[in-house]
Amino acid sequence: MASPSRQAVNFAAPRGFATAFKADCKETFFPDDPFHEMKHEKPLNKLKKTIQYFIPLFEWLPNYNLRLFRYDLLAGITITSLAIPQGISYAKLANIPPIYGLYSSFIPPFVYSIFGSSKHLAVGTVAACSLLLSETVGAKASPQDDPTLYLHLIFTATFFTGIFQTALGFLRLGILVDFLSHSTITGFMGGTAIIICLQQLKGMLGLIHFTTHTDVVSVLGAVFRHRNEWRWESAVVGIIFLAFLQFTRYLRQKRPKLFWVSAIAPMVVVVVGCIFAFFAHAEKHGIQIVGELKKGLNPPSIQYLNFDPQYLPVTVRAGLITGLIAMAEGIAIGRSFAIMKSEQTDGNKEMIAFGFMNIIGSFTSCYLTTGPFSKTAVNFNAGCRTAMSNVVMGFCMMLTLLFLAPLFRYTPLVALSAIIMSAMLGLINYDEMIHLFKVDKFDFVICMAAFLGVSFISMDVGLMLSVGLALLRALLYVARPAACKLGKIPNSSLYRDTEQYPGSTPIQGVLVLQLGSPIYFANSTYIRERVLRYIKEEQGVSDSKTDIIEHLLLDLSGVSSIDMTGIETFLELRRILDSKGIKLSIVNPRIEVLEKLTLAKFTDAIGKESFFLSIEDAVQNCRFSLHSSKTTMEEP
Template identity: 50%
Template sequence: MVVNNKVDTLTYDVEAAQARVSAGAAGAAKTPPPPPHQHVAELHKVSAPERRSTARALGQRLAEIFFPDDPLHQFKNQSFARKLVLALHYFFPIFDWGSHYSLKLLRSDAIAGLTIASLAIPQGISYAKLANLPPIIGLYSSFVPPLIYALLGSSRDLAVGPVSIASLVMGSMLREAVAPEQQPILYLQLAFTATFFAGLFQASLGFLRLGFIVDFLSKATLTGFMGGAAIIVSLQQLKGLLGIVHFTTHMGLVDVMSSVVKRHGEWEWQTIVMGLGFLAILLGTRQISARNPRLFWVSAAAPLTSVIASTVISYFCRGHAISIIGDLPRGVNPPSVNMLAFSGSYLALSIKTGIMTGILSLTEGIAVGRTFASLNNYQVDGNKEMMAIGVMNMAGSCASCYVTTGSFSRSAVNYSAGCRTAVSNIVMAAAVLVTLLFLMPLFHYTPNVILSAIIITAVAGLIDFRGAAKLWKVDKLDFLACLAAFFGVLFVSVQVGLAVAVGISLFKILLQVTRPNTVVKGVVPGTQSYRSLAQYREAMRVPPFLVVGVESAIYFANSTYLVERIMRYLREEEERAVKANLCSVRCVVLDMSAVSAIDTSGLDALAELKRVLDKRNIELVLANPVGSVTERMYNSVVGEMFGSERIFFSVAEAIAAAPYKTVQP
């Protein structure tokens, strides 16, 4: 009987409020007062939550931040031997899927591994050139890191090796301090040292469970950054496409184009013809595979086929002004531990370069791994991926490798070729090993122009016009961040562009924290749902109530703003009531369903707001605070000020349970 009375009372209040709005002042005056609410407040008050100790509350919060996936749950109630086996499976995923590996899986992985090897070999040579490193370093980096990732990585589809963006950033940052042509040994030392610090940074993020730091690079800023970097990379390859010998070392658009124009006397028509021809072939095969995914092998085989064909042409046209790679050393990776420099005047540069390339390569690797994991319906552990990528880069720096990660192009080919496990990386590494041991002399006459064509084809896919257009349509601030990062890379430098991208991402977060979204809500006719008046045209005000929704956590950075914003809503609502000859606001309902957290400054702001409204004879009630917010309120003076009579489960119940003196016109 009490419950029915409560429902009837709530329905009566909403219908009466709607009638007052539709009928105007006259209708409002004729509306009878609502019936008394003797039992409603008792039924719907939010009781104080169970008190937790400080240590328990802090422990639960830290566990949620650093261990959201609860990695230790599988070890509970297990024997020591079983825990040891589970630990091996956790830290070395190869023991997990390797226990049920079969010849059928090996056949699929072997085909996929050989397919991506045909792409990895020319890309490795090209990307090393992009990083201003000897071409052989690119092949070294396609041998050792994939073997380590196969042991530690949790992705089945990720194909590991050098990538264009990390190569570009490393090359541009190191080149500003050291010229690779003049000081090749020092430049190589800095590259290996930067790779070590990149791996140390990546592994530390995974070990300390701090992977959320990488998320500060938003998709919008990365879209602009990669688009600008792709254009800069492509323009840098004009040196190889045109056959220019003396080219600018700067990365800016103006410097590159000025160098191209000033050095027009060095252009070689033979190089231009060969470069444009193979560039057209590579781009054409890319379009064929994009339109028909079953023909993925066409674009996958095109780089190696182009290298072979161009090498044959260059051999028969030797002496005709076509620049070639030259001799490449035969053999496996030589050790480079003695080349790591942890002291000296360039240490800061190595650390900075390592962190920059580490962040970029980590972002790409995890994004690619998660993308293909979602396609195959399995989970990728982000923190384990960070540790795997970090360890393989640290080990790679000791084996003449530079920064590597999961490549999107090679992973896409790996996925399309039907890979089933990380064994495809082992097969690819074996193919690279055979190349290093026996096939290196065949690359002597490989022209540099084909490497430039391969790089242009690879980075062309980084320019995402559709993504930028979508940003403009959905979020103008994200589009502005995208443009700022794009032009920062294009007209200043890659480092500045990346710094701008990170800065805009942080600025956006600060803007959303300090100026959170707030809305005035009204009831949707025929329901007990309260929605934004600006978004839902059918929503109606319920005088004399002012319902305000806060869609953010309440912190010290925004608490003052929220109080001022609510008071401004109150002034606007009172002015509207005067013009429409309606009753003035007698109760402010603060909808806190979207308030995920609150600190002491936020609690003080609520207390101050209540004191201000009390002086104006206006009630302040709270609706639907989440558990952690409710707990903090009851542990502070706010709980005493509001009590259980002014905190409700929903806006509708707060309005239904309002005292008679509050709703009376």
């Protein structure tokens, strides 16, 4: 029954500070250990691998061939047909002239194809960030009253986004993105989709006056206040376009092979809209059109970056928030598609690629770009093989800008609204929200905080509210770690939670507790209270003197670290237990914990003989001492 030989706890000398610190830093910033493979290479190979590591282009280009290019060409042309209508639409959402949306799909794809590590990501502008930019920057400079200043501030914000993303990438702070939880993103996307759809009512109903606020109440208020401006012609055309787009989406869900129908549908809507507007003289019937689009490539915009201290706070703030969201979206999307092909993307490399893309973009009349979901999904489905599809898209956009741009001047605004609305309706993830509600109520609250916060207050407030709640939860996890009482499972040497395994039996006179998570300042008081309460409960059950607790075993297998306050608590706990005549033993401390306990002389205080490698060992030992004490008591 007893294990034949007792296994000893390893009391090796604690590692030095430098060793432990280096190990900690590595775990914190390089969890993926990127240079692992290069360790055993020759210097020349090492240099080559390092260059390949930082510039992924050199990794895939040498092996590139015509067969792969055929796939990428097709995918590139398909995403261009999506890039044109989306570029124009989202630029309208950001309150800047539509041509800048097209510019933004020309330069950034080339940059990404050099530095990006994902094979499937398609570069472009995104609706949520476009609206967030206009909301944040628009609060300081009006896009109507001073469009030039407003445009320059948008470029500046894009520049800051780029700097921020690059810096995070080089500092390997991908960890920041980790703090945007799944629930936060679901809620944020849903809320954003709602407010963007409502924004489109302006285009759909052909309104002239509108509000600059984005929350549901203001927008609906503005829509109904300007009832006299509603144009039925515009609404009818819009509903027809929207119905067509939604039908193609439905088709894609039913027959995944027909994905290309929904991929080119927005382009179809734009072309049909243009032809209709041109021949029907739509402007005269209250259907507004995009208006003049100049021929020609991106003009430089580096001279327009505005670092005036008056506007600095707003541009920096807009840059940081949109940068973080764009990054989170881009990285998450790149990752999801890579997983489907069992490949991996590197979050930190992606950040650097996005950063360069936005810095260079802000110099060349582009605004914020990242990897939008819809475009990437189309790229993936169209069979792209490498980042070359982005290069193809860049060339197609160049041709469009050089020759075709003026043709799009007749695009009706209502067509753009229909395209945006259709894209946004797909982003409200009802199923996920219901799933969250069923599985985890707190996650649901975090999700709803983002959803309702974005819908009813503003995008950044909603986001911060949700992240704040998630952090609060993280701190509560830490402040109230799970502890449980263990019992022996019959016919085995296993000890498990008595609540979870009602069949397990406690050992007479011995209380076995399992502590989870790190022990430190935020939870040490709780742990002390909780342990003492377990003892009180245990002794309360039976008042007979024979069933009193004589030994407390603390199983520290799940305790990954401890700080000074935690150690003080252990010392305090031991004093209290001593005064109650209970002996404390420690089971299976992990290396970091044992090091600290040794350094703080706790090991010496309670004696190395009170440390055990397994609960079974400890219980055997207790049984021995229990038995002997009983014999002594019986002797007189």
